[in-house]
Amino acid sequence: MSKTTTRPAVRKPEAENGGAAPGAGRPTLEVIGLRKSFGTLEVLKNVSLAVEKSEMVFVLGRSGSGKSTMLRCCNRLEEPDAGEILLEGQPITGSGVNLDKVRRRIGMVFQGFNLYPHLDARRNITLALRKVLKQSRDEADTRAAAALTRVGLADKAGNYPSQLSGGQQQRVAIARAIALEPAVMLFDEPTSALDPELVGDVLGVMRELKEDGMTMLVVSHEMAFAREAADRVVFMADGHIVEQGPPEDLFTNPQHESTRAFLSRYSYGP
Amino acid sequence: MDQLIQQFFNIDIMVQALPTILRGLGMTLLICAVVIPLGLAGGLMAALASTARSRWLRWPAVALVDLFRAIPPLVLLIFVYAGLPFAGIRLSPFVAVAIAFLLNNSSYYGEVFRAGLISIGKGQWEAARSTGLTQRQTLTHVILPQATRNVLPDLISNTVEVVKLTSLASVVSLGELLHAADLARSVTYNASPLTLAAGVYLVLLWPVVRLLSRYQRRIAV
Ligand SMILES: Nc1ncnc2c1ncn2[C@@H]1O[C@H](COP(=O)(O)OP(=O)(O)OP(=O)(O)O)[C@@H](O)[C@H]1O
Ligand SMILES: [Mg+2]
Numbered sequence: 002m003s004k005t006t007t008r009p010a011v012r013k014p015e016a017e018n019g020g021a022a023p024g025a026g027r028p029t030l031e032v033i034g035l036r037k038s039f040g041t042l043e044v045l046k047n048v049s050l051a052v053e054k055s056e057m058v059f060v061l062g063r064s065g066s067g068k069s070t071m072l073r074c075c076n077r078l079e080e081p082d083a084g085e086i087l088l089e090g091q092p093i094t095g096s097g098v099n100l101d102k103v104r105r106r107i108g109m110v111f112q113g114f115n116l117y118p119h120l121d122a123r124r125n126i127t128l129a130l131r132k133v134l135k136q137s138r139d140e141a142d143t144r145a146a147a148a149l150t151r152v153g154l155a156d157k158a159g160n161y162p163s164q165l166s167g168g169q170q171q172r173v174a175i176a177r178a179i180a181l182e183p184a185v186m187l188f189d190e191p192t193s194a195l196d197p198e199l200v201g202d203v204l205g206v207m208r209e210l211k212e213d214g215m216t217m218l219v220v221s222h223e224m225a226f227a228r229e230a231a232d233r234v235v236f237m238a239d240g241h242i243v244e245q246g247p248p249e250d251l252f253t254n255p256q257h258e259s260t261r262a263f264l265s266r267y268s269y270g271p
Numbered sequence: 272m273d274q275l276i277q278q279f280f281n282i283d284i285m286v287q288a289l290p291t292i293l294r295g296l297g298m299t300l301l302i303c304a305v306v307i308p309l310g311l312a313g314g315l316m317a318a319l320a321s322t323a324r325s326r327w328l329r330w331p332a333v334a335l336v337d338l339f340r341a342i343p344p345l346v347l348l349i350f351v352y353a354g355l356p357f358a359g360i361r362l363s364p365f366v367a368v369a370i371a372f373l374l375n376n377s378s379y380y381g382e383v384f385r386a387g388l389i390s391i392g393k394g395q396w397e398a399a400r401s402t403g404l405t406q407r408q409t410l411t412h413v414i415l416p417q418a419t420r421n422v423l424p425d426l427i428s429n430t431v432e433v434v435k436l437t438s439l440a441s442v443v444s445l446g447e448l449l450h451a452a453d454l455a456r457s458v459t460y461n462a463s464p465l466t467l468a469a470g471v472y473l474v475l476l477w478p479v480v481r482l483l484s485r486y487q488r489r490i491a492v
Binding site: 078101102105107109113116128181 | 394398400408416417
């Protein structure tokens with residue numbers, strides 16, 4: 002538990018508030034000096050980012066700028082080459098970390114939903130509750146029902162993914178993640194695979210999660226939603242975070258050339 | 272015509288041969304009961320090894336599967352039964368049959384399972400692991416159920432092949448169905464026991480084959 006105090010200094014002096022419990026006053030998710038290459042392609046070049054508790058942070062950037070890779074490093078679906086990631090003040094990078102324990106604290110929602118097609122909505126959710134949290138069938142069913150209610154699909158528990166629309170599938174995927182009561186949720190383009198008329202339902206669920214205090218790191222090109230709902234927008238280019246700030250500032254007064262170029266291409270979009 | 276019926280469809284001789292043939296059927300079923308479950312298990316291991324990330328697992332697994340798929344099962348059986356004694360390893364017919372068929376079988380099942388495993392996208396692994404499921408739990412509860420379902424027809428038709436393969440055991444005088452029938456043929460000097468044996472194979476496998484082709488037709492449309 003005292004690991005944070007022996008760790009080399011973290012560049013976040015304002016978070017160092019002496020005798021409080023480890024993690025107190027710390028961001029929920031903290032990425033420090035993250036680097037990642039695929040072969041000779043350097044995708045992340047020293048990325049640092051903090052997501053405070055109950056904050057919704059949007060990540061924007063051109064295709065290939067490394068957004069997904071950064072997100073996937075956060076639950077170590079990709080293994081970082083260098084840098085440190087802390088969840089509630091505890092390091093989750095390094096070899097001594099129990100990845101399965103860490104991952105249940107970090108929810109992830111994928112562009113392609115990735116529901117289990119051989120299980121119905123309820124069992125998509127209860128699988129991890131039963132096997133990871135070792136809940137009884139009754140406990141797991143109750144929690145799955147609550148999660149489905151939260152995403153507005155209480156009546157779809159018995160449907161298989163193939164019997165659900167894309168938007169409903171993505172909401173079940175969100176329910177699967179929130180049922181584990183994660184400390185932070187990662188979204189990788191959760192609405193990009195959806196028909197436009199289904200996007201709103203998923204965004205609505207995300208808005209409600211935010212209102213309930215969920216901490217969220219979202220890669221998405223839903224600019225209007227970002228503008229209205231995000232606490233902070235981060236712009237990535239070429240493996241760096243080049244700029245970040247409140248959505249209003251970033252959208253109306255971008256400082257960086259690549260941000261401006263990116264936004265001008267999107268401002269006429271839907 | 273009468274001659275033909277006398278030689279191939281002689282009811283009296285069939286009745287006479289029936290006990291022998293049923294005993295043979297028992298042995299055939301016993302071989303199947305050993306070789307099919309173990310072959311499925313061996314095939315699954317081979318498939319997991321040949322899709323593993325480590326090349327030190329993958330490479331030998333692929334080589335072994337290729338090897339035992341390329342060697343004709345009869346050659347393998349005679350080698351195990353009649354060849355190994357030259358190395359001082361003397362095996363009973365049953366053990367020799369079990370080993371030879373297991374090697375052959377595991378490689379065929381292995382290829383089928385491998386196709387099943389690679390038919391499941393990376394996203395399923397990632398989704399499961401992102402919820403904290405371990406690698407083994409992901410395999411058991413997410414990947415294998417889907418993989419098996421995807422290759423079920425191939426698994427079943429491979430199993431039909433295994434049942435047919437057991438007839439090779441007659442060359443090492445293991446008293447399975449074919450061997451029993453052939454014994455009865457030589458005693459009665461009549462082909463009817465062989466007809467009966469063929470009939471037993473037919474009764475055993477035809478429903479499976481029929482079901483399979485209906486199933487495959489349904490998948491095709
Ligand atoms: N597993 C991998 N192996 C090799 N290269 C990869 C791998 N994953 C990503 N890359 C490369 O890394 C770069 C960044 O990819 P990443 O998916 O992080 O970008 P992104 O910002 O999410 O883009 P998009 O908006 O298209 O999703 C791309 O050039 C991509 O081709
Ligand atoms: Mg991406």
